[in-house]
Amino acid sequence: MSLTLSPPLEARWEALLAGLARIADMHPDALLASSMGVEDTLLIHAVAQLPRPLGVFMLDTGRLHAETLAMVDVVRERYGIETRVMRPDAGAVRAHVAEHGEFAFYESVALRKACCGIRKVEPLRRVLAGRSAWLTGQRREQSLTRVELPETEWDETFGLQKFNPLAFWTADEVWAVVRALSVPYNPLHDRGYPSIGCEPCTRAVRPGEDPRAGRWWWEQRDSRECGLHAGNLRARAHPGVRPRGPLPTDTTETTTS
Numbered sequence: 001m002s003l004t005l006s007p008p009l010e011a012r013w014e015a016l017l018a019g020l021a022r023i024a025d026m027h028p029d030a031l032l033a034s035s036m037g038v039e040d041t042l043l044i045h046a047v048a049q050l051p052r053p054l055g056v057f058m059l060d061t062g063r064l065h066a067e068t069l070a071m072v073d074v075v076r077e078r079y080g081i082e083t084r085v086m087r088p089d090a091g092a093v094r095a096h097v098a099e100h101g102e103f104a105f106y107e108s109v110a111l112r113k114a115c116c117g118i119r120k121v122e123p124l125r126r127v128l129a130g131r132s133a134w135l136t137g138q139r140r141e142q143s144l145t146r147v148e149l150p151e152t153e154w155d156e157t158f159g160l161q162k163f164n165p166l167a168f169w170t171a172d173e174v175w176a177v178v179r180a181l182s183v184p185y186n187p188l189h190d191r192g193y194p195s196i197g198c199e200p201c202t203r204a205v206r207p208g209e210d211p212r213a214g215r216w217w218w219e220q221r222d223s224r225e226c227g228l229h230a231g232n233l234r235a236r237a238h239p240g241v242r243p244r245g246p247l248p249t250d251t252t253e254t255t256t257s
């Protein structure tokens, strides 16, 4: 492979590809969740090279930045991957907005979680229904709620296996690979957004701030998950009890590595 990566990082990249290939072998119905942040486009770049590609989806909450939505076209043009775009139930959105207003998420954690429930969690439950596994671009380094993030875990909320292949990657490693391989990334990252979510609930961060400080910045730091990764909050409340594991190891002679 013609990488301009250091040997340790090239080894890490190759291990990621091998791990993803094994996930695809074990769970051909698995889907990669993409919020079109840099971790997600890195994983899309990786899965595009697999002998058995994995499907990709995103949750279009109706409140995303235009730059994030535009990444669907970027991914299609670069990789030929059609991102499955999941949208919330229009009636539920209308009813919530009619009762609480367009910006109720600023009023309380409960109303914010209600909005995330309608715009994110319900569409996620729909797209994952009947599947055996999903993958995310979460990393331990990203926030207090992710410091115990395992590479794989049973997702009690949605009832399937969940893989976090970048759990132990640092931001520097992600960006080194992205730049070396010319992986496309969301232009919001160059405008101070290390973590990208819905437009009204995400702000740019200052140098040295927690990478997720811009997400729901008006809330306490330990409540800032949207329901997609509820296990992170459970683990935060009960440290040390989270079922965890590494990525699947190569236990057959036929898996790709």
Ligand code: SF4
Residues within 6 Å of the ligand: 061, 063, 105, 112, 113, 115, 116, 117, 119, 120, 197, 198, 200, 201, 226
């Ligand atoms: S991040 Fe904000 S706008 Fe997006 S679903 Fe959650 S509360 Fe609603």
